[in-house]
Structures are given as C-alpha cells and as structure tokens.
Amino acid sequence: MKGGITTELLDPEEFLKQVKASPSISDVDLYKQVISDKVEVFEGNPSVKEKIIAIDFGIKSNIIKDLQAKFNKIYLVPFDDNFEANIADLDYDGVFLSNGPGDPRIVKGIDKFIKQFAENNIPLIAICFGHQLIGQAFGLKTIKLPFGHHGGNHPVKYFDNGRVYITAQNHNYAISNESLEANEDWEMTWVNLYDHTVEGMKHKQLPINCIQFHPEASPGPREANEKVFEDFYKTVAKQDK
Template identity: 40%
Template sequence: MKYQTRKKALVLLADGTIFYGKSVGIEGTSTGEICFNTGMTGYQEIFTDPSYFGQLMVATNAHIGNYGVNDNEVESDGIKISGLICRNFSFTHSRVDSNGNLKDWFTKHNLVAISDVDTRALVAYIRDNGAMNAIISTDVDNIEDLKKQLAAVPTMEGLELASKVSTKEPYFVGDENAEFKISALDIGIKKNILRNLVKRGAYIKVFPYNAKFEDLAAFNPDGYFISNGPGDPEPLIEAQEVAKQIIERNLPLFGICLGHQVIALANGISTYKMHNGHRGINHPVKNLLTGKGEITSQNHGFAINREETEANENVEITHVHLNDHTVAGIRMKDKNVFSVQYHPEASPGPHDSEYLFDQFIENIMKAKAVIS
C-alpha cells in the first residue's frame, strides 16, 4: 500500500481534543477508553488480551507490525482491543515463523487502526489529563457526528465487561490424569495463565464469569483460581460471592489482576479508578516478603485501596509497585489465599514472577497433605 493513497483519520478525545493521522486501510469508526502500553514487543499478545476489551490502544513503540503475526501467539479467541493508534505501521514484516502480516490480520478481524499519529504527544496528554473515552475514525469530515457518538459511550468506571469476554460454557484444559485439579473462574482469562498451570501438573476446568461456588466445587478441585479481565471489578457481585465462599472454607485460592481486585472486594477492601493505569512490560514491583525486586508485566486501570488494605487485620500487603506505591499483591493471614495485581504469566513480558504459580501449587499440596 502506498503511503499517499491512505485516507486521513483522527483520534477524538472526550474533552474535544483531536489528533490526526492516517488509516492503515480499514475504514470505519471505533470507540472505547483510550489507554497506552509502553511495551517494546508483544503487540499480538496485547491485542488479544481480554483485559483490554473496550479500550483503544495507543502503542508507544514507534513501529508496530514489523514482525508480523504468529497463530500461536494469541491470548484469547481473537482481537480484544477496540482499535489501534500507532506512529509507524509496518505493512511488510520480517520473521521466519510468521504466519502473515498485521494488516491482513486486522482486516480479518475488521479492526480499525490508524497510524502516523504523534503518539508521544498523545501519550503525554493522556498521562497529564487521565484516561478518558475516545473515538477513532476515517470519517474526518463529520466531527460533530463523531462527538455525538462518543458522548453515548459509557465510562469505564462502573462498567461490567467480564460477561463480554468470558466463556459461555465450561471447558477443560490439560491432562485429566494430572496430579492437581483446579477450578478457574473466567472473567477474562489469558491462555498463558492456563499454560503455566498445566505445565505444573494441573488439570483445569474453566467456568463462566457467573458460575456459582457450587458449580466450581462440583469439579472437586484441589484449588481455585480467579482470572484477569476487563472493566470495573465492583459490579462483579457473583464473582465476589464465589471468592467469599472459597475464603470461608479456607480453600487454596489464587487471583490475578481483576481476580486480585475481586478477592480484595470480598474482604471489604474497595477499589478505585486510576488516573491512567499501569500498562507495559517493565513495571518494577518489590516483594515485601523476600525483599527482592521484580520487573513485571501489567495491565490494569483499577487498583485496591492501600489504606483500607493496611487497616484490614486479615490481609497483608505482599507486593508494592515501586513507581507509585500502589498495592501489587496481598495474602490473607489466616487463609490459604493470595493474589497479585500484575501478570506473572507475562506474554508479553519478563518471567520474574512465574514463581507465583509455584507458590499456588505449593499451597495446594499443603492443603492436600492436611486433608490426607
């Protein structure tokens, strides 16, 4: 595709600010909360992460598409972002094991994407003014109509999105003869989480977002898991009830990201919408139990209240984010329960935190030893 033939496109923010660019070749309009990811690689995993459902992604890396796509590097059943905004879009790619180029992949999924945007200026604006709804479009001559469409988009605060990305029916992952059985509540689960559990000897039954504790317990699992996912955690009343019942029975429970927030809410700790969230693969976290630092993969726009966590006599903070001192991990003092706000499964990102899956399996083994 020649640069000169591409249509003009724009990004319109909820406060009326406009950034201009060019279409990558897929005409249309898309809306969502605008956010940015600072990762230098892993764009395909990011685009297919269910936690990004309902969001317009700004890529801070200057080049997107340069290594194409690979069918094995997806984190769900398809693209989950609402649209892409980038600086330079590569229509050609260079990679030995690529299955194709990013443009064709976007066309297949009908994803609106725009490039040639001053992403440095856009990210700086979001950083200073906070996350907000936005619209991207190739319909650059109808600004007033776009403003009306944007005004009708609900804000992320209070928005329940787990139901949009969760499985409709339970399914199994792993070897049914594996050593451990785990019931996983899918509120936006990533495939690499399941891979990490499977390679540690787990057979997993994945349940829809609205499953009840009795459903999960009927699998007779050795442990329970609550996944990552999109949207505001507070509307997830059913998931919070599942967490409460697991906690009451002192069963092994591990939560990641949105699952971490659900576990906090089940303990009476509130959550809040962050100014612009954490999204990238180089976020520094300190493990307060070991004193060690971890470079982590993160993707969240909500966090749990630190003061309420510190005041809760049943909960201990185990990890903190070193950039802004938000809570990055908790455990219950008298229950077999822990959770983290970041992504130990990475994909993309570093593997510093994979030990948390080992910790979960160790907790399961200890619980099984007590029962036997």
C-alpha cells in the first residue's frame, strides 16, 4: 500500500492522485541510480595488511573513511554487470556490502556471490542494505517496517556487552525477527530498543557480521562507530592466518 505525507498539498483527493501515480519503491532498483560505473581504490591503514572489497550499492563516503581507518586497502566495486569481471583479479581478505536505497528484495544476482564468498570462507561484513542482502542470501526474510527508522536518536542494545548505543538509522526494511529466530545458524547481535527490530546479526559458524544501523554517522551520533568497525576488522582478520 502506498501512502504519503504532505504539508503543502492539502486537498486529500488531489494528493491521493499524486500518491497513487508515484511508482512503488519495490518497482525500482534505486541503488542503480546512485552507484559509480568504475572500480575505485582507496588506500587505508598501512599498519594492517587486510584488504577488502566494498560492494557499492550507494555507499556513504564516511563508510569508506571508516573502512580506511581499519583496513589496508579498499576496492570499491559497483554492483553492476561487470561486477564479476571487476573482482576477478583482486587480492582481498574480506568483502563489505554497502548501504543503499530501496527495497532489498528486488536486487537481482547478488545471492550467488554472497554464497560463493561464504563457501570460500571469505569474511563478510555489511551495513544496512548490504546487511539485508546477506540475510536474504541465507534464507532470512526481509520485511518492510510499519514505521521506518529515520533519525539520529535510535537506541540499540549490543548483546555482547549489554550496553545501549544511540545510533543514526535510515531504513524502511529489516530482517524479520521471526526468520532470524527460526534459523539456527544466525544470532542477533544488536536490537532496536524502540520496536525490537534486528539491528545487527552474525553467523554462528562463518565469519559474517553485519549491521542494520549507521555506525558511520554523518549525520548522527558516533558512539557505536568504534565498536562496529572494530568488530568488522576482527571478523575479517580472524580468518587471516
């Protein structure tokens, strides 16, 4: 069902027409409109050796900055028709799936790559959209939230230390709690204290660790930043003998 909010057009009939005429968010691959068409390389932290691929679905530049602080090199690869060719010759220790706009359920072709990486024991980390894509690839369900999360004041709890972090969030979709609970391979790592939405999860056997909210902030509070990116690094580095 479509809905709209207006403070400008106050005639309900008129506004309803406008709302009905707009395309559904689930009909458009929004991320395709915001990704680059070439691979970019970002030099990162020289004191570590781990290199990662960051799959671009519309990455926020601050995520790149935060990854640079934790990893030696970041290959930013757009998820387009050349994706497979683009990563073929890259030397990497882990894969990051970025944030991005739109409905994760209509993204085509990503599942097989995620499965491939997992089978090869390549660590996977992700934020937001990427987190949902990973979940889907493993058979978890993505649902559209009754009330999307937008803003800079959402409390999430990190089960690892029991602490509450105030985070920036911007998502209409989320991994469903039921599907997560029903799946023995996955555990929830972060939960939203407003409505108990899954805000982070990890795989019990594989090196996969992903986050729904925006630890990179910009805008928003930065307090979960260190914790999340440190976890990301550990997820990748652990496999790295």
